[in-house]
Amino acid sequence: MTTAPRDEFFRTIRQALGHPEGHTPAPSATALGRTRGDVDAGARHVREVMQRDAGPLLAQLAETANQNGWKVLRAPSLDTAADYVRDVVRRLEARSAVRTAHDILNRMKLDLRLADTGVALQVMAQGFGLDRAALRQKAIEADLGITGADYAIAETGSCVLIPRQGVSRLASLVPPVHVAVVERGQVLPSLDDLFTLRRDDFLSGNLGSYMNIISGPSRSADIEYTLITGVHGPGEVHMVLMG
Amino acid sequence: MEPKTKQFNQGAALAIRDEKAQKSLLGLYHGFHAARLRAADATPNWEELRDHARAIKAHTVEHLDYYLAQVEANVAKAGGKVFFAADAAEANKYVVDLAKARGVKVVIKSKSMVSEEMGLNHQFEAAGIEPVETDLGEYVIQLAEETPYHIVAPAIHKSRQDVSELFHRKLGSAPTDKITDLGREARRQLRQKFIQADMGITGANFVVAETGTVVIVTNEGNGRMCTSMPRIHVAITGMEKLVPSMKDLGTFLRLLIRSATGQRITSYVTAVTGPRRSNDEDGPEEFHLVIVDNGRSRLLANPELRESLYCIRCGACLNACPVYRKVGGHAYGWVYPGPIGAIVSPVLTGLGDAKDLPYASSLCGACREACPVRINIPRMLLVLRRELTEGTAYPGQRRVALAERMAMRGYRMAFQGRMFLGLATATGRVVQRPLVRKGRIRRMPPPLSGWTRYRTFPALPKHSFRSRWKRGL
Numbered sequence: 001m002t003t004a005p006r007d008e009f010f011r012t013i014r015q016a017l018g019h020p021e022g023h024t025p026a027p028s029a030t031a032l033g034r035t036r037g038d039v040d041a042g043a044r045h046v047r048e049v050m051q052r053d054a055g056p057l058l059a060q061l062a063e064t065a066n067q068n069g070w071k072v073l074r075a076p077s078l079d080t081a082a083d084y085v086r087d088v089v090r091r092l093e094a095r096s097a098v099r100t101a102h103d104i105l106n107r108m109k110l111d112l113r114l115a116d117t118g119v120a121l122q123v124m125a126q127g128f129g130l131d132r133a134a135l136r137q138k139a140i141e142a143d144l145g146i147t148g149a150d151y152a153i154a155e156t157g158s159c160v161l162i163p164r165q166g167v168s169r170l171a172s173l174v175p176p177v178h179v180a181v182v183e184r185g186q187v188l189p190s191l192d193d194l195f196t197l198r199r200d201d202f203l204s205g206n207l208g209s210y211m212n213i214i215s216g217p218s219r220s221a222d223i224e225y226t227l228i229t230g231v232h233g234p235g236e237v238h239m240v241l242m243g
Numbered sequence: 244m245e246p247k248t249k250q251f252n253q254g255a256a257l258a259i260r261d262e263k264a265q266k267s268l269l270g271l272y273h274g275f276h277a278a279r280l281r282a283a284d285a286t287p288n289w290e291e292l293r294d295h296a297r298a299i300k301a302h303t304v305e306h307l308d309y310y311l312a313q314v315e316a317n318v319a320k321a322g323g324k325v326f327f328a329a330d331a332a333e334a335n336k337y338v339v340d341l342a343k344a345r346g347v348k349v350v351i352k353s354k355s356m357v358s359e360e361m362g363l364n365h366q367f368e369a370a371g372i373e374p375v376e377t378d379l380g381e382y383v384i385q386l387a388e389e390t391p392y393h394i395v396a397p398a399i400h401k402s403r404q405d406v407s408e409l410f411h412r413k414l415g416s417a418p419t420d421k422i423t424d425l426g427r428e429a430r431r432q433l434r435q436k437f438i439q440a441d442m443g444i445t446g447a448n449f450v451v452a453e454t455g456t457v458v459i460v461t462n463e464g465n466g467r468m469c470t471s472m473p474r475i476h477v478a479i480t481g482m483e484k485l486v487p488s489m490k491d492l493g494t495f496l497r498l499l500i501r502s503a504t505g506q507r508i509t510s511y512v513t514a515v516t517g518p519r520r521s522n523d524e525d526g527p528e529e530f531h532l533v534i535v536d537n538g539r540s541r542l543l544a545n546p547e548l549r550e551s552l553y554c555i556r557c558g559a560c561l562n563a564c565p566v567y568r569k570v571g572g573h574a575y576g577w578v579y580p581g582p583i584g585a586i587v588s589p590v591l592t593g594l595g596d597a598k599d600l601p602y603a604s605s606l607c608g609a610c611r612e613a614c615p616v617r618i619n620i621p622r623m624l625l626v627l628r629r630e631l632t633e634g635t636a637y638p639g640q641r642r643v644a645l646a647e648r649m650a651m652r653g654y655r656m657a658f659q660g661r662m663f664l665g666l667a668t669a670t671g672r673v674v675q676r677p678l679v680r681k682g683r684i685r686r687m688p689p690p691l692s693g694w695t696r697y698r699t700f701p702a703l704p705k706h707s708f709r710s711r712w713k714r715g716l
Contacts, residue, residue, distance in 0.1 A: 009327040009536060013308045013482075016544035024306045027487075068507070125524055132525060136472075140438065156508040165522040169471040173464060191508075192493035198514075199489040202454045209321070209520050210470070213512040218464040220426060221504075222380035222398055223406055224267075225274045228426040231379055232433065233464025233511070 036203060043200035046193045050185055057154045057187035058241050064157030068216035069229070070239040081240045082113040085146060085179055088238060089117045092177060094143035096120045098135075101166030102148025104181050104242070110146065119144075124168035139170040145234070147172045149182040151197070152239075155190040158215040159239060164208050172214060178234040180214070184243030244362045244390065247576035248588055248597035254574030255603075261571075267400050268568045271393070276562040278505020279613070286501060296494050297616045300553035303452075303485050307543065310452040310485045311534065317455025321517025323530035331361040334535050338444070338477055339366050341531065345475060347372060347441040351433075353459065353466040354378040355446030356556060357479050357535050359391065359578045360591070363444075374444075375436045377465035379429050386413045392572035394579070395503050395558040400571065433465075443469030443527070447480035448555070449495055450532070453488045456516045457532060460500060462509045470515050476527040478515065482534050483552040495555065498615035502557035538591035547626045551586045553616045560610035560620060566603050575600060582610035582620045589627060601627035646690070671703050678702075 014020050050057070058074070066072045075081035085108070089097065097119050099105055114121055122128070122138045130138070139145070147167070151160040159180045163169045172178050188194050194213070201207050218233030229235040247254075258264050283289045303310055315325040328334035334357075342350060350367055352358065352374055364385070367374040376385040380398035384391055386409050391397035398406070406425050410416045416428045445466055449458040457478045459466040470476050486495060500506050519526030542548045561567045561581030572580040576597070577588040582604060589597035601624045604610075610620040657667040678684045684700040686692065694700070 005329065005333065006327050009329055010308050010311070012329070012536065012540045013311070013543065016540045017305070017307065024309045026309055027302065027306055064507075068510075136525060158508060163523060163526065164520070165524065168524040169467070170525050173467050173471060190493065191496060192490070195489040195492050199453075202489065207321075207454060207456075207516055209515070209517050209523055209526060211514040212467060213508070214510070215508045215512075216510050218462070219510055220379045220463045222378070222383070222396060223401065223422050223425060224403055225270050225396075225399070226403075226422045228423050231426050231430055231463040231465075232377065232437075232468050 039196070039200050039203055042196045046188065046196050049193070050188060053189070054185045054187065054243070057189060058182075058184060058243065060154040061152055061157065061182070061187050061239075062241055064154060065152075065159075065216075065239045066157070068157040069219075070157065070216055070237050073238070073240045075240050075242055078108045078242075081181060081242060082108045082110060084238075084240055085110065085181075086113055086117060088177070088179060089114055089119050089144060092143055094119045094177075096122070096138070096142050097144040097146060098122045098124045098139050098142045098168070098171045098175065099146040100148060100161075100168055100171050101125045102181070104148040104183055105146060108181070121146075124171045125166050135168070136170060139168070139174040142175040144177045144179065145171040145173070145175040146179045147181070149180050149186055151194060152182045152187045153189075153191060153194060153213070154187050156213070156215055158213045160194060161212050161214065162208055163210045163212075169210060169212075172212070173233050176230060176234055177236045177238075178214075179238040179240065181240045182242065184241075244359055244578055246588070246592040246596060248592060248600060250576055251570075251574055251597075251599035251603060254576060255570035258571035258574055259569055263402060264400050264571050265569075267402075268571055271396075271399070271562045272568055275395070275504060275558070276613075279502055279559055279562070280505075282501035282505040282507070286497065292494055292498055293615055293617055296498050296555075297553065299486060299491050299494070300555075300616055301550070303487055304483065304543070304549060304552050307482065307485070310487060311482065313452040314450055314455055314485065314532070314534070317453070318517060318530070318532050319455075321455050321530075322520075323455070323517040323532060325532045325534060328533055328535045328537070330537050331535070334479065334533050334537070335361050335363055335366040337533060338363060338479070338531075339370050339372070341475070341477070342367070342372050342442055343370060345441065345529075347475070349436060349440040350374045350442045350444055351436055351440040351465075351469050351473065352376050352381070353443070353445040353461065353469040354381050354397070355444060355479050356391075356394065356578055357446060357481050357537075358444060360537060361479075361535070363479075375433065375440070377433050377436070377463075377469065378461075379426065379463060382429055382433065383409065386410070390573065390578070392580075393558060393561060394556055394581075437468045437472045440473045442475040442477060443473040444477050444479060445469050447478050447484050447532075448499060449492065450480055450485050450534075451487075451489055451492065451514075452485050454516055455532075456489070456514050458492060458496075459511075459513045459515070460496070460509050461511050461513070462504075462506075464511055466513050467511055470513060471526055474527055475529045475531070476515065476518070477531045477533060479533045479535065482536055482539055483554070499555050499557050502555075502559040502613070502615040541590050542587070545590075545626075548586065548590065548623055550618050551583065551590075551623060553618055554583050554587070555616060557615060559613040559615065560618075563609040563613035565605065565607065565609065570603065575603075582624075583614075583618070586620065586623045586627065594627065594631065598631055601631065665707075665709075668703060668707060672705070675702055 149159040217229040383398040518530040567581040585600040679702040
């Protein structure tokens with residue numbers, strides 16, 4: 001009788017751990033902080049802090065993001081934010097741009113506000129007339145990608161994107177310039193808080209397939225330790241902070 | 244990859260005479276090593292983070308079969324597939340067969356040390372499939388047909404002139420002395436490959452058991468490209484890269500990134516859980532996770548070497564090591580250089596051929612000090628040295644000569660009791676006489692001549708401290 005390679009793989013490990021006959025006993029749920037109640041309470045606390053400390057967290061993010069190479073704008077209004085994006089488009093002389101379907105971009109009336117710049121703005125979502133292959137081509141051709149944010153992290157100067165329906169993976173990656181718009185109340189104090197929320201999402205069945213923590217421009221120091229930007233991802237990144 | 248661990252001495256001698264290599268190795272110390280120290284200083288609770296991470300790794304490794312089964316179940320729930328490969332050949336066969344079955348012509352790769360272990364690129368080439376490394380350093384290495392020099396900075400031994408000449412020769416691009424131009428040329432070349440490729444291959448910095456999530460840390464964005472553009476994503480990982488839960492990631496990301504480059508965070512941290520869902524706008528249709536043993540179970544089975552599986556591949560021990568910083572990455576002869584490589588490579592490829600690696604250390608402890616998960620590397624180097632001299636498990640190993648064993652027994656006896664020590668030093672004072680010049684012993688006769696080949700010994704003084712003490716100093 002032959003054992004399946006998978007079972008053989010596990011048998012080797014159990015043997016190496018000193019109990020070839022059976023499984024290593026499962027660690028207890030409480031030892032791992034795994035009870036649903038703990039996770040709920042942790043996530044609730046994080047959400048409270050995000051709202052309660054929204055102002056100071058935005059201020060901290062502005063500083064850390066700047067240190068990481070983001071060009072940061074504090075925008076008091078939707079109009080100021082839209083004007084800023086328009087200035088970026090004009091300066092780049094961008095002919096085409098892609099964006100996600102984040103609601104903040106709708107509230108900025110971005111499509112309307114960019115109309116007189118001559119840029120062709122494509123929403124990277126099916127149901128806007130294009131299939132996946134055509135959307136991908138749009139992203140490849142685009143001079144600029146504009147996204148909202150799903151979270152931001154004050155500790156690390158990051159914006160977090162969780163791709164799903166309406167939120168493309170490519171919009172923040174493939175064009176040479178990325179503009180991310182972060183809303184008040186989206187800023188988490190630390191990396192740990194992000195993972196507390198994502199763990200809660202997982203237990204609720206909402207983890208999704210993908211997440212990116214983006215913390216500045218694409219960079220490399222692979223040749224002579226010399227920093228260069230824009231190797232594969234965007235070399236120029238802007239973070240617009242609302243409120 | 245075919246190990247060349249036998250040739251440590253030749254490789255080391257070559258590197259030590261190579262001025263350019265010495266310059267770039269020095270850069271590791273003033274660059275990465277110094278940046279790590281600054282980052283550690285700037286991180287509150289750095290020492291507690293290290294303890295915490297070590298405890299998590301120890302727990303995970305002790306329950307490895309439990310967590311591996313959990314990964315398998317959760318990746319499947321997310322719509323992906325896990326393949327367990329006992330060795331490099333099984334892993335290569337799975338990945339290459341998959342590529343063939345799906346009609347893949349071009350494969351783009353983000354950095355994966357395990358795929359270097361497997362020699363995967365050669366297998367693709369043999370099957371008529373084009374593998375393209377997309378990390379800038381790895382791309383340079385692939386064009387130069389070399390192996391990585393450093394875990395984190397694979398092409399750090401190449402100057403801009405080297406890279407310019409290489410790009411000119413292999414890609415026909417115009418020579419330049421600007422690194423920005425080289426970066427732009429690589430972007431232009433590789434962008435086309437990203438668009439053409441049907442399969443993306445990545446490593447995994449962490450695999451979260453609880454969710455079946457693969458976490459990839461990059462600065463260039465090639466990891467994101469490989470997981471977003473092609474229709475198939477294959478992640479390849481050593482079986483030790485597991486962490487139990489998402490809540491462990493904060494700790495490990497801080498430690499890994501700050502220990503590797505001193506950055507607060509890399510430009511990108513990417514978390515992949517299965518293929519794209521039906522409503523997602525983009526992303527691969529298929530996700531495969533290949534979990535590789537390839538000799539790791541031998542490290543697991545030996546309680547004295549087990550903690551080498553806690554390694555998170557940050558490269559800090561390389562940058563800290565005075566030996567690595569002289570002999571460079573190629574001398575170690577396999578995928579993993581430096582102090583951790585001197586443990587992992589011999590066990591994964593065969594200790595018999597890698598006899599020199601456990602001895603390529605002064606046991607100064609800098610690696611242990613630098614290790615974010617406090618792996619006691621010097622202790623394990625001693626374990627391997629002991630196995631080499633006393634063990635029988637490895638073919639080709641050298642039995643200790645009778646004379647050496649007798650000498651060591653004598654040494655032990657001499658230093659265990661005052662009487663023997665007195666006798667030994669008294670004898671030494673007589674025997675050394677013809678060898679001493681100006682208070683130093685410059686050359687000892689065989690078989691001890693090796694000891695004085697590169698250094699001199701202080702001669703035993705005329706009177707011992709004890710005898711001077713007795714006479715009132």
